[in-house]
C-alpha cells in the first residue's frame with residue numbers, strides 16, 4: 071500500500087509555490103551547467119509506461135535519464151501483460167524494476183490506483199485531467215523569455231485559447247501558484263478534464279479568469295493553445311471519418327473564432343508570445359503563420375521538456 075513519505079507528481083494540489091519554484095530554478099541551473107549533473111543518476115532507472123502515444127514526453131524523459139547518467143525503460147502498454155492481467159498486480163511488479171515511474175494513463179483514476187501501491191515516486195506523464203510536466207516546462211519557457219527570474223512572472227498574463235482541458239488545468243495550477251494571471255478564453259470545457267476543486271482553488275487566488283471575449287488578448291504576455299482535433303476524426307488519407315463528421319464540424323464552427331493566428335493577434339493589438347504544447351494541427355487551433363512567427367516560442371517549449379524533466383526526476387528522488 072501507499073508509502074506516505076514518497077512524493078509523487080500527479081498534479082500540483084499538494085505542491086507549495088516554493089516547491090514549484092525550486093523545480094523551475096533547478097531546471098534553469100541544470101540547463102546552464104549540464105556537465106555538473108552527468109552522473110548524478112548513475113545506476114538509477116526510470117520506467118516509462120505509456121497507455122497513449124507520445125513524441126516529446128518519451129524523448130524528453132529518456133534523454134533526461136541518459137544525460138543524468140541513468141537509464142530509461144520504455145513500456146508500451148499494448149505490448150505488455152497489462153493487456154491481459156490485473157493492473158494492481160502488474161504495476162506492483164513494474165515498480166520492482168526501477169527507482170522512479172513515469173506513467174501516461176488514459177484515466178487519472180489509474181494513476182491514483184498506482185499511487186495506492188507505490189513503492190517508488192510516480193510522475194503523471196499526462197492523463198485525461200492533468201499534464202503537470204508540460205506546465206512546468208512551459209513555465210520554464212516563460213520565465214526564460216522574461217529574463218530567467220521566477221519572480222518576474224508575478225502579474226504577467228497568459229491567455230489560453232480553445233477547449234479547457236488537461237493542459238489548461240495544469241497551467242492554471244502552476245500560474246496561480248507563481249502569482250501569474252491566467253485567462254481561459256474558451257467557449258467549451260472538456261467534461262472529462264473538468265476539476266471543480268482545481269477551479270475553486272484558482273478562483274480564490276484572484277489570478278484566474280474565464281471569458282469568451284477575445285479582448286482579453288490585448289494585454290496578454292503569452293497566448294497558448296492546444297488541439298481540439300482528435301486523431302480519430304481522420305482516416306489514414308486525412309479524410310474525416312463519417313461517424314465523426316458531425317462532431318468535427320461542430321467543433322470547427324465553435325472554435326475557429328479562437329484559432330491562434332496572426333490576424334487575430336493584430337486585431338486585438340496583441341504582442342503576446344505564441345505557445346503550443348504540441349502535437350499541432352495547423353489550420354485548426356493554430357495557423358501556420360503563427361507557428362512560424364518570430365513571436366513563436368513553441369519549439370523552445372518542446373526542448374524545455376528535457377530540462378524540466380531532469381529537475382522533476384531529481385526533485386522526486388530527493389536529489390535537490
Ligand code: CP
Pocket residue numbers: 123124125126127128196204347348349
Ligand atoms: N506535449 C506532449 O506531451 O507531447 P507528446 O504527446 O508528444 O508527448
